[in-house]
Amino acid sequence: MNQPHPNGPKPARITAGRIGLYTFLVAAALFFLLPLYTMVVTSLKSMDEIRLGQIFALPATLDFSAWVTAWSGACMGTVCVGIRSGFWNSVAITVPAVAISVFIGAVNGYALSLWRPRGANALFGLLMAGGLIPYQIFLYPMVRAMANIGLYNSLAGIIIVHVIFGLPLVTLLFRNYFVSVPEELCKAARVDGAGFWRIFFEIMLPIAVPMVVVVSMLQFTGIWNDFLLGLVFAGRDNLPMTVQLNNIVNTTMGERTYNVNMAATILTAILPLAIYFLSGRWFVRGIAAGAVKG
Structure with a gap:
């Protein structure tokens, strides 16, 4: 043996x-x-x-007939086109909203990490506290503002709303990541003649790739799963998948088709699930990197 x-x-x-x-x-x-x-x-x-x-x-x-019906034949009131249109609406809303909010949040976080006068931390905390206020408080003012500038019930309007509500968290994560980057890197780049944008694109942004992955996944999941803002701001022609799922589940003609409802629910959630399953290790690495740096 x-x-x-x-x-x-x-x-x-x-x-x-x-x-x-x-x-x-x-x-x-x-x-x-x-x-x-x-x-x-x-x-x-x-x-x-x-x-x-x-x-x-x-x-x-x-x-698999319930899946086919859920995708292209389920009824929302008197319209029976399935959840397919909601999928493409969600893609059209989520992709630009994530890209814009991540880019602006990274620039804001980089700028705030360099801005360190007396009382800067307190002011930064007050700015970030706005992200903790419930969405419902802002709904009416946002509706009025969007209506006044002609963007209410439009694709551009719902994208702007998601960018605005996502910026506090995104800025916070990037600022906490950038603030621990050694200042010598930026000082050396300035000596070589690099300006604000060159330092950001050539030094800070490549360093922050793990945080970009984390923030993108958080923003994608939050925007894709959103119901309230999509219902209020998107308009009838741009309703996201979550709103259309609610309409399908609450539409009953003769009998409640549980198999179709379940298939539509899975179709609504399958893309965020796939992203987490395929990119889970990158998400964990980004969280760990942010924790170490922060």
Whole structure:
């Protein structure tokens, strides 16, 4: 019988604490995955099978007709075009809003990291406190302002609203990241003749790539999952996917089609989930880098 090499890795000891930890992790994973499992299996069942009430049972046959209906045939009131148009509306809203807010927030964070007069931290804290105020307080003034400049119920209007509400958090994250960058880098660049923008694009922004990933993912998820601002500011022709999902779920003709509702819900959430699954390690690296620098 082969004996383990004395200098080799020691086998992990099975202790009560380790068993308890893994038991908790498995239970937590099952707790969070159970609703997703229920949604998926329900979306693949026919209505006759759903009426049997066996909510956790696997479908007898895989039926993707509910997914097709949810994408291109589900009814929102009297209009039965599915959630497809809402998907492209959400893309048209989210992509430019994320890009603009991340860029402006990075510039703001860079500028504020250089601005250090007496009382600057207190003033910065007051500015960031505005990001903690609930959206509902700003709705009426924002509606009036957007209506006065002709951007209410428009694609440009909802993009601007998301940029405005996202800037406090984005600026805070970038400022905390940039403030710990050694000043010698900027001083050396200034000696070589670099100005504000050249330092930002050639030095600060490449350094902040991990934070750009984190902020982009946070902004993308927040804007994509938004319901309130999209409902108020987007207008009927630009309703995002979340608003159209609500309209589909609350539209009933004859019977409530749970399989279609579940499929539409998964379609609405699948893009943010895919981004987190595919970019999760970059998100963790960015958070860790920001924590170390901050």
